[in-house]
Amino acid sequence: MNQAVDNDTAPRGRRPGIIRRRLQWRIMLLVTIGIAAILVAFTITSLLAVTESIERTLDERQALAQATGGHVDYVVRQSLKALDEIPFGDGFDLEDSDPEPEQRALRRAFFGTIFSRGVYLTDADGRLLWMEPEQPSVLGTDISHYPHVRAALESGGRVVSGLATAVADGGAVASMIVPVRNRSGRLVGLVGGDIGLSGTNLQEIIHFSALGKTGYAQIVDSQGTILASTRPGQALETTDHRNQVATLIQEKRTSSGTCHDCHESADGAERETEVMAFAPLQSAPWGVLIRESEDEALAPARRLKERAIWLGIGAFAVALLFSWAMVRSVTRPVAVLTAAAQRIASGDLSGPVPDLGQDEIGHLAMAFETMRTKLNDSQDTIQTWGRELEARVQERTRELEDSRDNLRAVAEENVTLYEEIKRKEAARGHLLNKVIGAQEDERRRIARELHDETSQSLTALVVGLETASLTSRTGRAKLQQKLASLKELAVETLERVHDLIYDLRPSVLDDLGLVAGLRWYAESRLQAGGARVRLRVKGMERRLPAEAETALFRIGQEAVNNAARHAHASAVLLAVTFEDSCITLEVDDDGEGFNLAAIGESTARHPGWGLMGMEERATLLGGTLKIVSEPGRGTHVQARIPLEGESGDDAKDPGSHSR
Incomplete structure (x- = not known):
């Protein structure tokens, strides 16, 4: 209304334009500009969404290529593992004269x-x-001129080829080769396998990766040759991106994007645009290509773009029409609403908004009034909520502090329990060490008593009996016979006592050390039964700490007793290796052997106690015990003890020698 007054009072010589004279047109112009800006923003957002959709499509193809490559990689690794396991088959030995185990493994x-x-x-x-x-x-044929065979012979390692020639008939294959080495590590042969490229072996691995109607998957080598494809007729052809594929395989790098199929269409002019994703294999010089027509792969993004354009045009037209209708009904009461809005915006919520009727503007006026009333009420409500929120935050903070204190108490209790367990474990080890030391001291005491008392008494008995037999010359033949029998019994008893003394604590161990003690014990126990005994020493022989010598001697004693008593061995080899930080004892026999698992599962009384004692002695000194045995293949015992603060005599002859 004020605008109309201004127009009526304007000078006749200055007639303003229609836009300036009519509020309706000014609002229409502003609304149009606003809608155009919104449309531009909507268009940019739509284009960004389309671009994001395209990138997501490429990422999905890249993920599919990587997943397919991972699956192919797994198949290659399993195939190489199968070839690696062939030389470890039962009886496999290229240097013997029996080809049956090798043929069976192949x-x-x-x-x-x-x-x-x-x-x-x-x-x-x-x-x-x-x-x-x-x-x-083809048996006896020299295939060393094949590139992949020559590479395996020269490198001595695994080789996975690209396109290669089949050994059987010269056809196209992909080949894998692993070396075969003897026990000394020398290369004695190769084991290889050929994968046919004319069949479906590799194609079946990637068939699930073909997307849609135009999508297909390929396996290519470093020369760009297609080893397998889900699209018929492409196998053994050269890919149209051989240089890029070779670079990506060499750099082990993934890639995705759009490319052009170099195969021309029927008219020889057009080239189809494709989406391509590539992923290299880690265990072979191959890669996986996922390809699909761009029209099919990017169809959702293109439909989104078209819909965004048409939706923007329609929205713009509707918005113009709506703005034109709205302006006509808004221009008159807008001033009243503007004043009311300005008053509310300034913080004055006391005055009500005037009633402007029952049309849309009237409803808007009522909405302003409702808004004013609710804003007034909301101020009080917000203040109440602020106080309640502050109280809840403080309460929650106290609960968290209590929880933290409880967790700290539990952690401290766990640390205390852990330290207690460590202390008790150390005390148990110390106690076991003391028990074994006390056992050895007791054996020394018994040995001394048997030697100093029982042995001397039996010797006196033998001498007395011999003297009595010499003084009884006439008329006492039966007495002399009885005395002779007693003498034999006394001599036999004395020998047994001597054996018992040596079993309890052989003096040669204390006097001459571990090597001499083992040699004496093995010879005294085995040679009497006809078994051959050999003792081999490696490194610089020297005296060891008493507990180490005792533990190794008892382990060797138990192993020798087992070889003589249970294994019925005909040959036993003892090896002692002196190193700077440890000593190793090994006992090998050619006896009957046994099943370790069967001993662990036996229900007999005290099964394997001797083996448990050997392991316990090694463990107490921080060492390890390893026993390898099979029925009919003898037994190998290895005890390894670390040396810390060793004591004893000076080193003897260095080097390695056998006795």
């Missing part, structure tokens, strides 16, 4: 892997020794 690998074109075995010069399935016509 046959088992052929039926359990993807090597559809055969598994083969060569010697160290690359001559074919055997092949599964059997190909007599």
Whole structure:
């Protein structure tokens, strides 16, 4: 209304334009500009959403390529593992004259892997020794000129080829080779497997990666040759991105994006735009390509773009129409509402908004009034909520502090319990060490008593009996016979007492050390039964701490007794290795052997106590005990004891020698 008055009172010579004279047009213009800005923002947002959708599509293809590559990588690693396990088959030995174990191992690998074109075995010069399935016509052929075979012979390691030539018939294959070494580590041959590229072995691995109607997956090597493809007819062709693929495989780098299929369409002019994702393999010079038509892969993004454009145009038209209708009904009461709004914005909530009728503007006026009333009430409510929130925060803070104190108390209690357990464990070890030391002291005491008292008494008895037999010359033949029998009994008893003394604590261990004690005990226990005994010393022989010598002697004593009493061995080898920080005792026999698992599961009384005692002695000194035995294959015992603060005599002859 004020605007109309201004227009009526304007000078006749200055007639303003229609936009300036009509509030409606000014509002329409401003609304139009605002809508245009919103439309531009909407368009930019839509384009960003389309770009994000395209990037998400590429990321999905990249993830699919990596997942497919990981699956192919797993198959390759399992195939190499199967080849690695062939030389460890039962009886496998290229240096013996029995080919049956090798043939059996190759046959088992052929039926359990993807090597559809055969598994083969060569010697160290690359001559074919055997092949599964059997190909007599190629046996003895020199295949060392094959690039992948020559690479395996020169490097002595695993080789996974790209496109290669089959050993059996010269066809196209992908080959994997692993070395075969003897026990000394020398290369004695190769085990290889050929994967046929004309079949479906590799294609079945990637068939699930083909997306949609136009999507397909490929496995390519470092030369760009397609080893397998879900699209028929592409196998053994060269990919149209061989240089990029070779670089990505060499750098072990993934990639995704759009590319052009180099195969021309029917008219020879157009090239189809594709989405491509690449992922290299870690265990082979191969890579996985996931390809799909861009029209199919990016169809959702393009539909989103088209819908955004049409929606923006429609929204713009509707907004213009709505703004035109709204302006006509708003211009008159807008001044009243503006004044009321300004009053409310300034913080004056005391005065009510005037009633402007029952139309939209009237409802807006009522809404302003409702808003004013609620804002007035909200101020009080917000203040109340602020006080309640502060009280809740303080209460929650106190609860958290209490929880923290409880957790700290539990942690301190756990630390105390852990320290107590450590102390008790140390006390147990110390106690066991004391018990074994007391056992050895008691054995020394018994040995001294047997030697100083019982042995001397028996010797006196023998001398007295011999004297009595010499003084009884006439008429006492029966007495002399009885005395002779008593003498033999006394001599036998004396020998047994001597054996008991040496079993309890052989003086040679205290006087000459571990090596002499082991030699004496093994010879005295085994040679009488016809067994051969050898003792081998490595390193610089020297005296050891008493507890180490005692533990190793008792372990060797138990091993020798087992070899003589249970294994019925005909040959026993004892080896003592002196090192700076530890000493190792090994006992090997060719006896009957035994099953360790069966001893652990036995229900007999005291099963394996001797073995448990050996392990306990090694463990108390911080060492380890290893026992390897199989029925019919003898037994190997190895005890390894660390040396800390060793004492004893000076070092003896250095080097390694056998006795």
